[in-house]
Amino acid sequence: MDATASAPAPSPRVNHFLPYAAVFQADLKQTLSSWIYRLWAFLSVSATAGYVVYRFGAKHEAGIIQHAPHLLNDLVTWILWGSVTLVIVLTAGSICGERGTLADSILSRGISRYQYFLGKWHARLVVVLGTFLVLATVALVASLLLLDSGTLSIMGCLVALGVVTSLLVMIVTCGVTVSALANTTVVAITVVWMALYGVGFLLSLLPANYPAPDRALRTLPDVLIGIYDLHVISRLISGALSVSLLMALVGMVGFSRKDV
16 A cells, blocks of 8 residues: 555745745836836936037037036936935835735735835836936946046046945935835825935034035045045945945834734
8 A cells, every 4th residue: 555655746845036026027117117217217318418418519619628527427416416306206105105905915925025125125226226327327428429538537437326326225225115114105205305305414514524425426526537535435335335224124124014
Protein backbone atom coordinates (compact mmCIF):
# COMPACT_ATOMS: atom_id res chain seq x y z
CA MET A 1 0.00 0.00 0.00
CA ASP A 2 2.85 2.38 0.84
CA ALA A 3 4.61 1.64 -2.44
CA THR A 4 1.56 2.39 -4.51
CA ALA A 5 0.57 5.50 -2.58
CA SER A 6 0.96 8.67 -4.56
CA ALA A 7 3.60 11.13 -3.43
CA PRO A 8 2.28 14.30 -1.79
CA ALA A 9 2.01 17.25 -4.12
CA PRO A 10 4.76 19.83 -3.57
CA SER A 11 3.62 22.99 -1.88
CA PRO A 12 3.51 25.97 -4.27
CA ARG A 13 6.27 28.50 -3.92
CA VAL A 14 5.13 31.95 -2.90
CA ASN A 15 6.85 34.90 -4.51
CA HIS A 16 6.51 37.76 -2.04
CA PHE A 17 7.87 40.21 -4.61
CA LEU A 18 4.89 39.86 -6.97
CA PRO A 19 2.37 41.92 -4.91
CA TYR A 20 4.85 44.79 -4.65
CA ALA A 21 5.62 44.59 -8.36
CA ALA A 22 1.91 44.58 -9.20
CA VAL A 23 1.26 47.70 -7.11
CA PHE A 24 4.34 49.42 -8.53
CA GLN A 25 3.40 48.68 -12.15
CA ALA A 26 -0.25 49.64 -11.71
CA ASP A 27 0.58 52.92 -9.96
CA LEU A 28 3.23 53.74 -12.55
CA LYS A 29 0.70 53.40 -15.36
CA GLN A 30 -1.94 55.29 -13.39
CA THR A 31 0.43 58.19 -12.64
CA LEU A 32 1.70 58.50 -16.19
CA SER A 33 -1.85 58.62 -17.52
CA SER A 34 -3.16 61.14 -14.97
CA TRP A 35 -3.93 64.68 -16.10
CA ILE A 36 -1.88 66.16 -13.24
CA TYR A 37 1.29 64.47 -14.45
CA ARG A 38 0.62 65.36 -18.07
CA LEU A 39 -0.02 68.98 -17.12
CA TRP A 40 3.23 69.08 -15.12
CA ALA A 41 5.21 67.48 -17.95
CA PHE A 42 3.68 69.78 -20.56
CA LEU A 43 4.36 72.94 -18.57
CA SER A 44 7.92 71.87 -17.74
CA VAL A 45 8.76 70.96 -21.33
CA SER A 46 7.15 74.16 -22.67
CA ALA A 47 8.98 76.37 -20.18
CA THR A 48 12.33 74.68 -20.82
CA ALA A 49 12.03 74.78 -24.61
CA GLY A 50 10.70 78.34 -24.64
CA TYR A 51 13.45 79.68 -22.39
CA VAL A 52 16.24 77.97 -24.36
CA VAL A 53 14.84 79.23 -27.67
CA TYR A 54 14.45 82.74 -26.23
CA ARG A 55 18.07 82.83 -25.04
CA PHE A 56 19.28 81.39 -28.33
CA GLY A 57 17.42 84.10 -30.25
CA ALA A 58 18.68 86.82 -27.91
CA LYS A 59 22.24 85.63 -28.45
CA HIS A 60 22.07 85.69 -32.27
CA GLU A 61 19.77 88.64 -32.82
CA ALA A 62 20.65 91.06 -30.04
CA GLY A 63 24.06 89.77 -29.06
CA ILE A 64 22.93 89.16 -25.46
CA ILE A 65 24.99 86.24 -24.23
CA GLN A 66 24.02 84.23 -21.19
CA HIS A 67 26.46 81.55 -20.14
CA ALA A 68 25.22 78.00 -19.75
CA PRO A 69 25.69 77.88 -15.95
CA HIS A 70 23.32 80.80 -15.42
CA LEU A 71 20.77 79.42 -17.86
CA LEU A 72 20.86 75.97 -16.26
CA ASN A 73 20.50 77.51 -12.83
CA ASP A 74 17.41 79.43 -13.99
CA LEU A 75 15.89 76.34 -15.57
CA VAL A 76 16.56 74.02 -12.65
CA THR A 77 15.32 76.55 -10.10
CA TRP A 78 12.18 77.34 -12.07
CA ILE A 79 11.42 73.69 -12.73
CA LEU A 80 11.82 72.87 -9.04
CA TRP A 81 9.81 75.76 -7.58
CA GLY A 82 7.25 75.70 -10.35
CA SER A 83 6.76 71.96 -9.94
CA VAL A 84 6.42 71.84 -6.16
CA THR A 85 2.66 72.38 -6.16
CA LEU A 86 1.93 69.83 -8.87
CA VAL A 87 4.33 67.29 -7.34
CA ILE A 88 2.60 67.68 -3.98
CA VAL A 89 -0.80 67.17 -5.59
CA LEU A 90 0.56 64.20 -7.54
CA THR A 91 1.90 62.47 -4.43
CA ALA A 92 -0.42 63.59 -1.63
CA GLY A 93 -3.35 61.73 -3.17
CA SER A 94 -1.48 58.54 -3.99
CA ILE A 95 -2.93 56.48 -1.11
CA CYS A 96 -5.69 58.46 0.58
CA GLY A 97 -7.21 59.13 -2.85
CA GLU A 98 -7.96 55.40 -3.07
CA ARG A 99 -9.35 55.12 0.44
CA GLY A 100 -12.62 53.65 -0.81
CA THR A 101 -10.89 50.68 -2.46
CA LEU A 102 -8.08 50.03 0.03
CA ALA A 103 -9.94 47.26 1.82
CA ASP A 104 -10.41 45.34 -1.43
CA SER A 105 -6.94 45.97 -2.83
CA ILE A 106 -5.03 45.16 0.37
CA LEU A 107 -7.03 43.04 2.80
CA SER A 108 -8.83 40.86 0.26
CA ARG A 109 -6.01 40.11 -2.19
CA GLY A 110 -3.02 39.11 -0.09
CA ILE A 111 -1.11 42.39 -0.48
CA SER A 112 0.48 43.59 2.72
CA ARG A 113 0.29 47.23 3.63
CA TYR A 114 4.08 47.49 3.55
CA GLN A 115 4.15 46.25 -0.04
CA TYR A 116 1.35 48.60 -0.98
CA PHE A 117 3.13 51.61 0.53
CA LEU A 118 6.50 50.72 -1.02
CA GLY A 119 4.93 50.16 -4.43
CA LYS A 120 3.18 53.54 -4.35
CA TRP A 121 6.25 55.35 -2.99
CA HIS A 122 8.71 53.89 -5.48
CA ALA A 123 6.36 54.42 -8.44
CA ARG A 124 5.94 58.13 -7.63
CA LEU A 125 9.70 58.49 -7.13
CA VAL A 126 10.43 56.92 -10.51
CA VAL A 127 7.92 59.16 -12.30
CA VAL A 128 8.95 62.45 -10.68
CA LEU A 129 12.71 61.87 -10.67
CA GLY A 130 12.73 60.34 -14.14
CA THR A 131 10.84 63.30 -15.60
CA PHE A 132 13.09 65.83 -13.89
CA LEU A 133 16.32 64.09 -14.93
CA VAL A 134 15.17 63.86 -18.55
CA LEU A 135 14.31 67.56 -18.61
CA ALA A 136 17.58 68.52 -16.92
CA THR A 137 19.60 66.40 -19.35
CA VAL A 138 17.83 67.92 -22.35
CA ALA A 139 18.42 71.42 -20.96
CA LEU A 140 22.10 70.65 -20.38
CA VAL A 141 22.64 69.31 -23.90
CA ALA A 142 20.74 72.24 -25.45
CA SER A 143 22.80 74.71 -23.43
CA LEU A 144 26.06 73.16 -24.54
CA LEU A 145 25.03 73.05 -28.20
CA LEU A 146 23.20 76.37 -28.58
CA LEU A 147 24.75 78.68 -26.01
CA ASP A 148 28.12 79.63 -24.64
CA SER A 149 29.13 76.84 -22.27
CA GLY A 150 31.51 79.19 -20.46
CA THR A 151 33.14 77.54 -17.48
CA LEU A 152 30.50 74.86 -17.11
CA SER A 153 31.78 71.87 -15.14
CA ILE A 154 30.39 68.41 -15.87
CA MET A 155 31.12 67.27 -12.31
CA GLY A 156 29.45 70.43 -11.02
CA CYS A 157 26.38 69.62 -13.12
CA LEU A 158 26.23 66.14 -11.60
CA VAL A 159 26.54 67.57 -8.10
CA ALA A 160 23.80 70.12 -8.80
CA LEU A 161 21.52 67.38 -10.13
CA GLY A 162 22.24 65.35 -7.01
CA VAL A 163 21.24 68.28 -4.78
CA VAL A 164 17.96 68.95 -6.59
CA THR A 165 17.19 65.23 -6.86
CA SER A 166 17.61 64.75 -3.11
CA LEU A 167 15.20 67.63 -2.48
CA LEU A 168 12.65 66.10 -4.86
CA VAL A 169 13.02 62.74 -3.10
CA MET A 170 12.16 64.45 0.19
CA ILE A 171 9.13 66.20 -1.32
CA VAL A 172 7.79 63.02 -2.91
CA THR A 173 8.36 60.97 0.24
CA CYS A 174 6.64 63.58 2.38
CA GLY A 175 3.65 63.58 0.04
CA VAL A 176 3.27 59.78 0.00
CA THR A 177 3.80 59.51 3.77
CA VAL A 178 1.16 62.11 4.60
CA SER A 179 -1.15 60.49 2.04
CA ALA A 180 -0.81 57.18 3.89
CA LEU A 181 -1.76 58.80 7.20
CA ALA A 182 -4.41 61.32 6.11
CA ASN A 183 -8.05 60.59 5.42
CA THR A 184 -8.59 62.88 2.42
CA THR A 185 -6.47 64.30 -0.36
CA VAL A 186 -7.28 67.91 0.60
CA VAL A 187 -6.03 67.35 4.14
CA ALA A 188 -2.90 65.62 2.82
CA ILE A 189 -2.05 68.47 0.43
CA THR A 190 -2.54 71.06 3.19
CA VAL A 191 -0.35 69.18 5.65
CA VAL A 192 2.42 68.64 3.09
CA TRP A 193 2.42 72.35 2.17
CA MET A 194 2.62 73.40 5.80
CA ALA A 195 5.31 70.85 6.63
CA LEU A 196 7.60 71.58 3.69
CA TYR A 197 7.46 75.34 3.85
CA GLY A 198 7.48 75.41 7.64
CA VAL A 199 10.58 73.23 7.84
CA GLY A 200 12.20 75.18 5.00
CA PHE A 201 11.61 78.45 6.82
CA LEU A 202 13.05 77.10 10.07
CA LEU A 203 16.14 75.77 8.28
CA SER A 204 16.71 79.15 6.65
CA LEU A 205 17.02 80.68 10.14
CA LEU A 206 19.92 78.41 11.10
CA PRO A 207 23.53 79.65 10.89
CA ALA A 208 25.17 79.71 7.48
CA ASN A 209 27.30 76.62 8.15
CA TYR A 210 24.16 74.46 8.37
CA PRO A 211 22.90 73.11 5.03
CA ALA A 212 19.46 74.40 4.01
CA PRO A 213 17.46 73.95 0.77
CA ASP A 214 17.19 77.67 0.00
CA ARG A 215 20.94 78.18 0.43
CA ALA A 216 21.67 75.17 -1.75
CA LEU A 217 19.52 76.55 -4.56
CA ARG A 218 21.13 80.00 -4.30
CA THR A 219 24.59 78.46 -4.71
CA LEU A 220 23.69 76.40 -7.79
CA PRO A 221 25.41 78.81 -10.24
CA ASP A 222 28.70 78.31 -8.39
CA VAL A 223 28.16 74.57 -8.18
CA LEU A 224 27.57 74.34 -11.93
CA ILE A 225 31.00 75.86 -12.63
CA GLY A 226 32.70 73.59 -10.12
CA ILE A 227 32.91 75.87 -7.08
CA TYR A 228 31.40 74.05 -4.13
CA ASP A 229 32.23 72.56 -0.75
CA LEU A 230 31.84 68.81 -1.13
CA HIS A 231 31.47 68.36 2.63
CA VAL A 232 28.52 70.77 2.81
CA ILE A 233 26.91 69.28 -0.29
CA SER A 234 27.28 65.74 1.02
CA ARG A 235 25.74 66.78 4.34
CA LEU A 236 22.77 68.30 2.53
CA ILE A 237 22.20 65.27 0.30
CA SER A 238 22.68 62.73 3.09
CA GLY A 239 20.43 64.77 5.38
CA ALA A 240 17.65 64.98 2.78
CA LEU A 241 17.85 61.25 2.04
CA SER A 242 17.95 60.37 5.75
CA VAL A 243 14.87 62.49 6.43
CA SER A 244 13.15 60.84 3.45
CA LEU A 245 13.94 57.37 4.78
CA LEU A 246 12.69 58.30 8.25
CA MET A 247 9.46 59.70 6.82
CA ALA A 248 8.96 56.55 4.77
CA LEU A 249 9.38 54.37 7.87
CA VAL A 250 6.87 56.51 9.75
CA GLY A 251 4.47 56.25 6.84
CA MET A 252 4.75 52.47 6.58
CA VAL A 253 4.30 51.88 10.30
CA GLY A 254 1.43 54.35 10.55
CA PHE A 255 -0.28 52.95 7.48
CA SER A 256 0.04 49.37 8.81
CA ARG A 257 -1.86 50.41 11.95
CA LYS A 258 -4.43 52.65 10.28
CA ASP A 259 -8.02 51.63 9.65
CA VAL A 260 -8.99 51.65 5.98
